[in-house]
Amino acid sequence: MTTPWELRFANRTQRMKSSFIRELLKVTNQPDVISFGGGFPAAELFPIEESKKAAEKVLDLYGRKALQYTTTEGYDPLREWIAEDARKDGLNITKDNILITTGSQQALDFVGRIFINQGDRVLTEATTYLGALQAWNPYGPTYVTAETDENGLITDNLEDLIRQNIKFMYVLPNFHNPLGVSMTLERRKRLIELANQYSVPLIEDDPYGKLIFEGEPLPSIAALDAQYQQKNDTEFGRNVIRTSTFSKILAPGLRIGWAIAPQEIIKRMVQAKQGADLQCSTFDQYLAYELASADWLPEHISTIRRVYKERRDAMLQAFKDFMPEGTTWTVPNGGLFLWLRLPEGCDSLELFPKAVEEKVAYVPGTPFYPNGGPNNTMRLNFSATNPEKIREGVRRLGVMIKKSLEK
Ligand SMILES: Cc1ncc(COP(=O)(O)O)c(C=O)c1O
Structure with missing residues (x-):
């Protein structure tokens, strides 16, 4: 029966879909399922004791202020901390270039609200972050x-694509979700060059940049853009909106992320945020500031890197031991995910219910392709499972995939 509500939904709801991943999380949250599905950080590394102390300090020192409404832009010391961190990466910005958002997901949502008209052409990687598509599809x-x-993103024929009247480009340069790959410096520079040449702005989504396993991090797209503009005497940092988050270095439950952007964009995002939720939780922002500015944070991030690298290695070894011939995978140098391509003829969506029966879960690759793509891919998360369970989970997957190939 059609309810009166159903007749009243706005047209854009037809373009809204539940996230496959969030639906899947409901099935795979049972304790006996080995889940490579969600984008969960390792919960055992969350700074629980430090958070307790920080919460007490916030209430003792700031009490009523921390529980009161605050400005939409966000808690100033937190914005200062983020600006300082970005300056270390070569971005000449101040706190006025920063908006604190409810996770970086909200910053992506605001990008959709303030830029996308129906029919606008948005350039993304052929496989991209599902959450961005979910935020933008309604428009x-x-x-x-x-x-x-x-x-990462191939820049060889990018020029032809950029010429197609693009509103903005969206890129994930570090430890891509879902692919796990990163853009080389050369490609980053070429991207910036083209973006500036054709005046097409860029959205740089970088939640994982600090979680690098080996070597030195590459400069961000925003920093390279600033360099390019300085060299070519154009306006500073004009071409990039950069989003990031505390979700992967502190805890996602805090829901504290941010956008770094030219002030005229921050102003528009502030207007969007006023309509969405007025501001982020004052208390959570105070708490995030205490945690972010604590002297143990660098060590904490090193621990996360070390643990995730061990888990990545466990997963790669298990692939070698258990996956059928013809399976290929990416080897990420950071982040939470890798991308597996099964032999031709395997359909990861079709296999999914069988995997759940075997009590192992992954995310089928199909939803990550905005314009469709092969159905033999899957995203696997390695951060949330210990090495023994990773091995057992991959073994179960390997057995199941081999069986399906025998048919
Ligand atoms: C690429 C990417 N962008 C944005 C987000 C949103 O994260 P949050 O809203 O927790 O900051 C995620 C979450 O996993 C992500 O993978």
């Missing part, structure tokens, strides 16, 4: 997609 964009390889 009815068309996606123009650029291919990727193990070095």
Whole structure:
């Protein structure tokens, strides 16, 4: 029966879909399922004791202020901390270039609200972050997609794509979700060059940049853009909106992320935020500031890197031991995910219910392609499971996939 509500939904709801991943989490949250599905950080590393102390300090020192409404832009010391961190990366910005958001997801939502008209062409990687698509689809964009390889977004024929009247480009340069790959410095520079040449702005989504396993981090797209503009005597940092978050270095439950952008964009995002939720939780922002500015944070991030690297290695070894011939995978140098391509003829969506029967879960690759793609891919998370369970989970997957190939 059609209810009166159903007749009244706005047209844009037809373009809204439940996230496959969030639906899947409901099935796979049972304790006996080995889940490589969610994008969960390792909960055992959350700074519980430090959070208790910080919460007490916030209430003791700031009490009523921390429980009161605050400005939409966010808690100033927190904005200062983020600005200082970005300055270390070569971005000449102040707190006025920063908006604190409810996770970086909200910053992506605001990008959709303030930029996308129906039919606008948005350039993304051919496989991209599902949450961005979910945020933007209601506004009815068309996606123009650029291919990727193990070095991230391929820039060779990007110029042809950029010429197609693109509203903005959206890129995940570090430890891509879902691919796990990162863009080389050369490609980053080429991207910036083209973006500036054709005046097409960039959204740089970087929740995982600090979780690098080996070597030195590469400069952000925003920092390279600033460098480029300085060299070419154009306006500073004009071309990039950068989003990031405390979700992966502190805790996602805090829901504290941010956008770094030119002030005229921050102003528009503030207007969007006033309509959405007025501000982020004052208390959570005070808490996030105490945690972020604590002297143990660098050590904490090192621990996360070390643990995730061990888990990645466990997963790679298990692939070698248990996956059928013809299976390929990415080797991420950071972050939470990797991307597996099964032999031709395997359908990861079709296999999913069988995997759940075997009590192991992953995310089928199909939803990550805005314009469709092969159905033999899957995203696996390695951060949330210990090495023994990773091995057992991959073994179960391997057995199941081999069986399906025998048919
Ligand atoms: C690429 C990417 N962007 C944004 C987000 C949103 O994260 P949050 O809202 O927790 O900051 C995620 C979460 O996993 C992500 O993977």
